Amino acid sequence: MKTIGHFINGEICTNNDRTQAVYNPTTGQAEKEVLLASKELVEQAITYAQAAYPAWRNTPAIKRARVMFRYKELLEKNAEKICQLIGEEHGKIAHDAMGELQRGIENVEYACGAPELLKGEHSKNVGPNIDSWSEFQPLGVVAGITPFNFPAMVPLWMFPMAIVCGNCFILKPSERDPSAALFIADLLKQAGLPDGVMNVVNGDKVAVDTLLSDARIKAVSFVGSTPIAEYIYTQANANGKRVQALGGAKNHAIVMPDADVDNAVNQLLGAAFGSSGERCMALSVVVAVGDAVANLLVEKLATGMSDLKVGAFSDSSNDFGPVITKQHQEKVEGYIESAEKQGATVVVDGRNPKVKGYEDGFYVGGTLLDNVTADMSSYKEEIFGPVLQVIRVKTMQEAMDLIDAHEYGNGTCIFTRDGEAARYFSDHIQVGMVGINVPLPVPVAYHSFGGWKRSLFGDLHAYGPDSVRFYTKRKTITQRWPSAGVREGIEFSMPTMN
Secondary structure (H helix, E strand, O other), X not given: OEEEOEEEOOEEEOOOOOEEEEEEOOOOEEEEEEEOOOHHXXXXXXXXXXXXXXXXXXXXXXXXXXXXXXHHHHHHHOHHXXXXXXXXXXXXXXXXXXXXXXXXXXXXXXXXXXXXXXOOEEEEEEEOOEEEEEEXXXXXXXXXXXXXXXXXXXXXXXXXXXXXXXXXXXXXXXXXXXXXXXXXXXXXXXXXXXXXOEEEOOOOHXXXXXXXXXXXXXXXXXXXXXXXXXXXXXXHHHOOOEEEEEOOOOEXXXXXXXXXXXXXXXXXXXXXXXXXXXXXXXXXXXXXXXXXHHHHHHHHHHHHHOOOOEOOOOXXXXXXXXXXXXXXXXXXXXXXXXXXXXXXXXEEOOOOOOOOOOOOOOOOOOEEEEOOOOXXXXXXXXXXXXXXXXXXXXXHHHHHHHHHHOOEEOEEEEEOOOHHHHHHHHHHOOOOEEEEOOOOOOOOOOOOEOOEEOXXXXXXXXXXXHHHHHOEEEEEEEEEOOOOOOOOOOOOOOOOOO
8 A cells, every 4th residue: 555655845754653544535445545744743844944944035036936937837747647646536537637737727827927926016205315115025934734625726726826925835735635735746846946945744633733833834824614714713813823714615606587597507517516516616506586497497407417427537528526535425415315304305316326337436426406495404504515406586685695694605606697687796795706607706816716704714815916915924114315414303203294
């Protein structure tokens, strides 16, 4: 069985005792094991990062950016290998894994603009012979804690910008699928990054708590479930760290009576079932305005779902693969069962699908639930699986009130031909990312990603312009060089321009 170690100070490190099995969800078998870092090993990684920081901080931004340019090329050249690792440990179909990686590479492309992004601001003669300017300086050693569902993309949301801003980075990826993170970290070394600037420690709560408590870690980025996001935010914040913690979601799509239903159905199927619904932007609830459009939607969704293929990651004709673990498979199926018991109609039942040759894999087929209500557990909680629920309402305002009442506010969308309705929706809905006839409104790399309410803890969103602000601190310098021979008098009042 292959053992997966850590990447510390430019080398693979395997000096650890505790291990955890890494399953291939396609087969249901434990095919690898990952070493779990001790507190001492995490502290050692931080020590190496801190030692590398002074030289990296003083490296010109253009030279840091050149590393990212080379890194982008290496990611593209090794794309198939990265996607293979994602498939083996996550189960994501090859075409979906390639889409994930491309989204990550786009964040590297944005980081290549560091010389422009870090220029700062300058004002001459803010007072008599007085100039003032702002600089954006790095924080020091920062950390990222990332989830299983995007083992390459979410780390690439974080460390390229953190590093190009002059910081050193400690990544703690998910222990369920760690190999992709280790591989892309090694590519950074090949791109010319000095040892110690980028480190990967695999681990569990021991590693996480060490990162949250160590005073040398200046900022923490996190993506995962809301309970853990809240824990990360509370603990890191209490220890004086800057924190951005992205949590869970319950993403709704309103379908208006005037919508292009055939187009909406195609968009909903991809947004609900892509990556087995294991996306924080997965569209898991359809809010149909009026029974007429609801009946038509359910009929057409059920017809479209009859062609969906669930299976092995290596077969690109499959639409989506397994969920991440046996326990998660049982959890998703439990939500389907609870919805049925609470009065929902199971239109398409994805429990216990038969995948020939992979009978032990962690599969859940596409599931469609109708007549769901807001008091059901399947609606209130994040399922994180290939389950699409339909709620019926009478008006658009009722649909918006339903969305606004939910504790999560990550993403939402509306399907309509009415520009006035779309504009009202986008202006007033209490959700961080909004789509108009776009079911997965994931911002591009030069905007920023983040939800509202209990989908985000912290003030700054992920990647894009907010990442520059998150991974730097502003310093403002004001200077005056008095003319030779001029002695100025004592001033006791607050300086002004009057």
